[in-house]
Amino acid sequence: MTDPEDLVERVRDGELRLHELEDHADHDTAAEARRLLLERETDTELEAIGDYAFPAEAAEPNIENMIGAAQVPMGVVGPVPVSGGAATGDHYLPLATTEGALLASVNRGLGVIRSAGGADARVTKNGMTRAPVFRVAGVAEAAETVEWVNENTEALAEAAESTTSHGELIDVEPYVVGDSVYLRFAYDTKDAMGMNMATIATGEACEIVEAETPADLVALSGNLCSDKKPAAINAVEGRGRSVTADAVIPGELVEERLHTTPEAIAEANTRKNLTGSAKAGSLGFNAHAANVVAAAFLATGQDEAQVVEAANAITTMDARERDDGTTDLYASVSLASLEVGTVGGGTKLPTQAEALEVLGLRGGGDPPGSNADALAEIIAVGALAGELSLLGALSSRHLASAHEDLGR
Known part of the structure; x- marks a missing residue:
């Protein structure tokens, strides 16, 4: 078993970085080593943070640089x-x-x-949304892009749904602001909250939009989704x-x-x-x-x-x-x-x-x-x-x- 003290010294010497500890020890030992390092660097006691009831490996998909758990009553x-x-x-x-x-x-x-x-x-x-933003030369190309999207939602659905065994594309709503085109994709993600599902599926559909229209993808999220921000569009159209x-x-x-x-x-x-x-x-x-x-x-x-x-x-x-x-x-x-x-x-x-x-x-x-x-x-x-x-x-x-x- 790897000694957490050894990991602490290797981090201090610059041989390892904090996020690399799981490559050299099991997840609980890596978390213990980070706690030891923090205790010494910040002169604190992390006994409560380190007293968690699940194996650290179970949290791997949910956290990086784990040191323990925040316990909320x-x-x-x-x-x-x-x-x-x-x-x-x-x-x-x-x-x-x-x-x-x-x-x-x-x-x-x-x-x-x-x-x-x-x-x-x-x-x-019900509909989890993701709204990429595309660049076009002007309103004429924007209109061309919107027309293609409206006429080819089945092709977009086929591409998007090829990435998931559960999600279904419900709708694609275009919005134009000058030389920007936003496409608000909405998905039925079944029992998943589905944000990652919607993002991956939309990325696949965007490749077709770029191939078939003058539009160039600028960002997979153009904030018209709108995720984790107060937004009137969510109050009107809903999300989730x-x-x-x-x-x-x-x-x-x-x-x-x-x-x-x-x-x-x-x-x-x-x-x-x-x-x-x-x-x-x-x-x-x-x-x-x-x-x-x-x-x-x-x-x-x-x-x-x-x-x-x-x-x-x-x-x-x-x-x-x-x-x-x-x-x-x-x-x-x-x-x-x-x-x-x-x-x-x-x-x-x-x-x-x-x-x-x-x-x-x-x-x-x-x-x-x-x-x-x-x-x-x-x-x-x-x-x-x-x-x-x-x-x-x-x-x-x-x-x-x-x-x-x-x-x-």
């Missing part, structure tokens, strides 16, 4: 009562976060939804899964459990989430949907940077009068760009795989894509619960006291 909320297109019944939702009171708040909202008979949820659109969850909460339940009224919650939502967000120029018109999405992403091995798009959500709350004159609360949250998968990426890591097992959604679904759809629907109901609970706390003026009571 994980809790569970639920059961989440869902009547969805893919998810049905009760599901416990693991959430990983460092924000105190978050799970308590989501659990409160879920309790109200469960007492009201549960929530409906549906994935209404577009999913909506809603529920009707009886007025008496709102008063008993949230200590407010449907009218007060509806007003708070309009003035805060809609008018306030519009005044701020926000792309997200919600209270804190990103909180639940981020915690679910960390727990289940999603790409955490894509919380940017997932926060692109709209919450609606309406007071609905019944025939008998009493009022119910209609509550919904619509996430336009929820990029999730149950295969590939971080879903293979042991902790995250266990979290998906809790949900009953580890691996590919039958039919393909159904597990990722179900995950999106469950997260959406969790986000709805979080919205309902926070708006209830705000409209009843209990937000500060709730945090005080929980000591957070």
